[in-house]
Amino acid sequence: MKNRSFVLCLGWFCALFAIAPAAAAPNADFTALALHESLGQMIDAEENLRYLIFGDIDGFTAAKIYPIDADKYRMHLLRNAGERAQMVFVDLPAESFLQLRAGVQTRIDRALDEDAQFKEALFPIEEAKWTESGVNKKLVLRDGSQLIGVFKRAQGDTLIVETAGGLQIALPDMQISQIIDLRGEVREGKFFRLDPNTSRLFFSPTGRSLKSGNGYFADYYIFFPTLAYGIADYFSLSGGISLLPGSTSQLIMLAPKFTFPLSPRVGVGAGFMYLTLTKEDGSLKLLYAVTTIGDDRSAITLGAGVPIVADAEEGGFILLAGAERQISNSVKLISENWIISAEETAVLFSGGVRFFGDRLAADIALMTMKEAFEEGGFPFIPWVDFSVFFGK
Numbered sequence: 283m284k285n286r287s288f289v290l291c292l293g294w295f296c297a298l299f300a301i302a303p304a305a306a307a308p309n310a311d312f313t314a315l316a317l318h319e320s321l322g323q324m325i326d327a328e329e330n331l332r333y334l335i336f337g338d339i340d341g342f343t344a345a346k347i348y349p350i351d352a353d354k355y356r357m358h359l360l361r362n363a364g365e366r367a368q369m370v371f372v373d374l375p376a377e378s379f380l381q382l383r384a385g386v387q388t389r390i391d392r393a394l395d396e397d398a399q400f401k402e403a404l405f406p407i408e409e410a411k412w413t414e415s416g417v418n419k420k421l422v423l424r425d426g427s428q429l430i431g432v433f434k435r436a437q438g439d440t441l442i443v444e445t446a447g448g449l450q451i452a453l454p455d456m457q458i459s460q461i462i463d464l465r466g467e468v469r470e471g472k473f474f475r476l477d478p479n480t481s482r483l484f485f486s487p488t489g490r491s492l493k494s495g496n497g498y499f500a501d502y503y504i505f506f507p508t509l510a511y512g513i514a515d516y517f518s519l520s521g522g523i524s525l526l527p528g529s530t531s532q533l534i535m536l537a538p539k540f541t542f543p544l545s546p547r548v549g550v551g552a553g554f555m556y557l558t559l560t561k562e563d564g565s566l567k568l569l570y571a572v573t574t575i576g577d578d579r580s581a582i583t584l585g586a587g588v589p590i591v592a593d594a595e596e597g598g599f600i601l602l603a604g605a606e607r608q609i610s611n612s613v614k615l616i617s618e619n620w621i622i623s624a625e626e627t628a629v630l631f632s633g634g635v636r637f638f639g640d641r642l643a644a645d646i647a648l649m650t651m652k653e654a655f656e657e658g659g660f661p662f663i664p665w666v667d668f669s670v671f672f673g674k
Contacts, residue, residue, distance in 0.1 A: 314346040317386040333389045337403035344439040355379045358455045360436040367436040415463040422460035446473040476578045478671045479643045483604045483618040488583045489549035489574030491541035492518040496673030531561045549574045579608040598624035644668040
């Protein structure tokens with residue numbers, strides 16, 4: 283059991299640190315491929331509509347395909363949408379690339395033989411592909427350097443990027459290996475990031491949503507890994523299982539959550555939390571509701587939960603009061619406090635710091651109860667967790 287738990291924990295860490303470099307690693311010979319000699323390396327707006335390759339995409343300017351390795355290709359698509367430009371990556375397995383190339387060949391041959399009109403896109407790009415969570419982007423270039431800015435416009439296969447200081451830079455698409463949507467704002471010519479982990483405090487949920495397609499991996503005390511994912515903008519699902527070395531029983535958690543934004547500064551959430559121990563009888567089933575008032579920098583969260591039990595008189599209730607305040611570009615102060623009423627009433631206080639970057643966050647806090655000061659000794663219990671975020 284000890285060996286198996288150690289291997290599982292090691293596997294989590296290896297996977298986390300291997301995914302990002304692997305996704306961003308460029309091919310040494312990074313040259314765009316031509317789907318047909320008459321198209322060249324870049325498919326422009328006129329060629330896309332003539333052969334209806336990707337569909338009638340508003341503001342489309344260019345598409346190019348690059349080889350990543352023997353079995354994988356990456357397509358770069360650019361367009362102008364409103365006052366800004368957009369660029370997306372679409373990964374293609376070798377089979378899809380070959381089918382696309384053959385389809386383009388067939389359509390070009392038909393267009394030469396007759397006045398052909400194509401009704402369906404050969405490789406349709408859905409509007410959802412262009413969905414973004416913010417206008418500020420971090421660009422990771424092929425040489426490893428990074429740039430933060432806003433996509434102002436696309437000129438063919440070139441992006442015009444404006445930095446926080448107002449400098450405009452023209453970047454060919456081939457120089458960009460990764461695009462990360464940033465949560466933050468520009469103030470006085472500088473970019474200030476926001477906490478990426480706003481859907482929870484230390485452990486308890488807030489009234490903010492985890493947007494569709496976004497998620498995070500979190501690990502509490504190292505031995506309790508969890509995973510959360512936004513299935514829709516209003517619904518997310520999280521769950522986890524402990525990996526305690528040497529233990530014959532492990533803790534399992536499942537927690538769906540619905541969120542309802544009432545205004546830009548007020549969000550309401552409701553959900554269900556299920557906790558159980560393997561190889562043990564009994565479990566905790568909790569219905570809860572939370573409200574968060576404020577913005578991503580400063581807010582308070584109030585909540586209440588009711589355990590689901592056979593005897594209502596034995597169920598009791600749980601009250602939550604939390605607060606958060608961002609004090610710098612990468613630090614937020616958080617307090618999470620509970621009143622738990624069952625056979626006896628217990629009050630739990632906590633306070634700590636969240637350190638965060640664009641995709642990573644780590645919480646360090648101290649928890650205590652009134653009774654801990656009466657018993658003597660060190661009255662605090664440390665709290666430690668970290669999170670890795672993924673998605674749009």
